[in-house]
Amino acid sequence: MGDAAKKLPRIEINEKFCKGCSICVDFCPTDVLEMKGAYVTVKDLDACTRCQLCDLRCPDFAIQVFD
Ligand code: SF4
Ligand code: SF4
Numbered sequence: 001m002g003d004a005a006k007k008l009p010r011i012e013i014n015e016k017f018c019k020g021c022s023i024c025v026d027f028c029p030t031d032v033l034e035m036k037g038a039y040v041t042v043k044d045l046d047a048c049t050r051c052q053l054c055d056l057r058c059p060d061f062a063i064q065v066f067d
Contacts (some may be wrong), residue, residue: 010048010066017062024054
């Protein structure tokens with residue numbers, strides 16, 4: 001299976017809930033996320049392993065990872 005066929009996860013960030021604490025950035029083991037202004041954004045979706053740590057550790061339910 002080539003890279004073109006690789007199915008990427010979907011990361012949803014709810015900016016209404018995100019308070020920019022960067023906990024998810026710190027917990028992500030593969031450096032997928034980064035802070036941009038007041039919110040978190042996805043920097044490198046390709047590196048996401050779907051480990052769900054960001055989703056589990058966010059205190060505000062602001063980030064969700066879908067397979
Ligand atoms: S842990 Fe949650 S509230 Fe904190 S920056 Fe990440 S998405 Fe936003
Ligand atoms: S699911 Fe895991 S690898 Fe993907 S962004 Fe969240 S913490 Fe990082």
